[in-house]
Amino acid sequence: MRKKLLEVKNLKINFKTYAGLVQAVRGVNFELFEGETLAIVGESGSGKSVTSNAIMKLIPQPPGIYEDGEIFFEGRDLIPLSEKEMSLIRGNDIAMIFQDPMTALNPTMRVGRQITEVILKHNKIPHSEAKARAIQLLQLVGIPMPEKRFRQYPHEFSGGMRQRVVIAIALAADPKLLIADEPTTALDVTIQAQILELMKDIQKKRNTAIIFITHDLGVVANVADRVAVMYAGQIIEYGTVNDIFYDPRHPYTWGLLGSMPDLKNDVKEELRTIPGSPPDLIHPPIGDAFAARNEFAMAIDYVKEPPMFQVSDTHYAKTWLLHPNAPKIPVPESISRRIEGYLKEAKGNG
Template identity: 85%
Template sequence: MAKTILEVKDLKINFKTYAGLVHAVRGVNFDLKEGETLAIVGESGSGKSVTSNALMKLIPQPPGIYASGQILFNGRDLVPLSDKEMSKVRGNDIAMIFQDPMTSLNPTMKVGRQITEVILQHKKVSKADAKKRAIELLTQVGIPFPEKRYNQYPHEFSGGMRQRVVIAIALAADPKLLIADEPTTALDVTIQAQILELMKEIQKNSKTSIIFITHDLGVVANVADRVAVMYAGQIVEYGTVDDIFYNPKHPYTWGLLGSMPDLDNDADELLRTIPGSPPDLIHPPRGDAFAARNEYAMAIDYEQEPPMFQVSDTHFAKTWLLHPDAPKIPLPAAVAKRIEGYLAKGAQAND
């Protein structure tokens, strides 16, 4: 059985603002095993990027506040560590790939030097060996003519190639955990697919654990082992990819699945949307935070926060619809149709 590399327990992150205290992350719990990919999915403002930045201790304090919780990396709690102590963890043990490669790269420095600097900072090697390793990494992430590219500047690369350089930098010190925060959002669909394939290949070869942050459930199906669905600073559903795609239980997950564009849809079929908008987290709502947007909400949803119900050994969901006394709600037609499509594609792939 794979070893657990990361445990997040009751993590709460607040931000002091002029308008009041924003409760951005509200009691998040999850774990990650060696060689596993966990996708954290949700709309903008759901708290997924704050959670990922918190793991790296990149939340500026102030205005950020680690209100409670633990981030256990190989059994060591990162929350109380100083910035100096965390600098030994960042890059070396945990590395991050950000959304926009151009803001991650230094435009005045050749890409080869940007990779070798990370290697020299974390590994006891000579400059010659660091350069050799940098060229190997450029080759590994699929950049042609790596010896030539080593001496070029970021502006000489396309968007997809820049993101490959960022991945090479993230891999430079052989981290045990890679956090990818919307790494394909700024890229076109073809390049996006190439980057996702590259990340799958990296994981297969290096056994690196990956946390993949995205708003796109379509991306998740191809890269993740498990999925955490976030809404209003909380994880509302948690399970394997099959649990989430074939047996979703939370109405918010239904909304995300139903609103995914599908190339197989009829041309005149309207794309579904989730009505309303996420709640104000300066004043988090009573009860279930999704109640105001949930057409299946019951009276209790507005009064009492639901617990995390266990659906199976791997599957959990935070909704009163799973209470034994709740009415049995059939899957919305758009979600049922989407699941039928996934099953059909899976059957075709196995033929």
């Protein structure tokens, strides 16, 4: 039986601003097991990065407020821990890969030193042994001539190679959980695929659990085991990759899937977009937060927030369309065709 590594319960994160209190994360629940990849997907401002930063206790207080909830890592609630206690967990047990490798790396330090510093911080070993481990890590993440690269500075690396260095630093203390926050957004499609494949390979070798944060459902198909779709600070659909791609139930998930480009251009329709914009979370809407953008919204969507309906043992969605008395609305045909075309291409590349 797999061991539960992380459990997030009713997490609520607010931010004090001059305009008012922003309710950035509004009651998020999920769990993660050893060796598993959970993708958290949604538009900018949906609460994905705030959720991942909250797990690392990287929310600045103030302006951030842990309003409610618990974050259990190996059965221990992280929220009450002091900064000193969290510093022992960060990097050692939970590590993070950030979006932009140039801001994650120190431009004035050789990359080898940046990796060895992390190793030495968490291990009482000689410097020579730390250096040897750092070179092994550079090799693990696919950097050629690691002994030579060890002595170079970040500006001497390409964008894809810098991101590999960032991954090597994240792996330096052999963490149990790796949080990857939009790790491939700044990279071209070819390098993006290489980095995703690298993360899958590392996960197999080390049994690392991964939380993969992205705005693009397309990159998830061959990476994740389960998917949490976030909107307006809430998880609005949650299930296995097959649940989300083959049986999506929330209209917002339909919109995200429909906006994926068809890689072979077999689908001749225009690329769909989700109309409107996310709501103001200083004043979250009454009812379903997606109602104003949902062409299938019913009267109840504007007055009462839907519960999380259970579709199957692994699949849940927060939409009134799943109520027994709601009209049965299938996935729009144009979106179904786009999903089918995308999955064929993804399988061909997998």
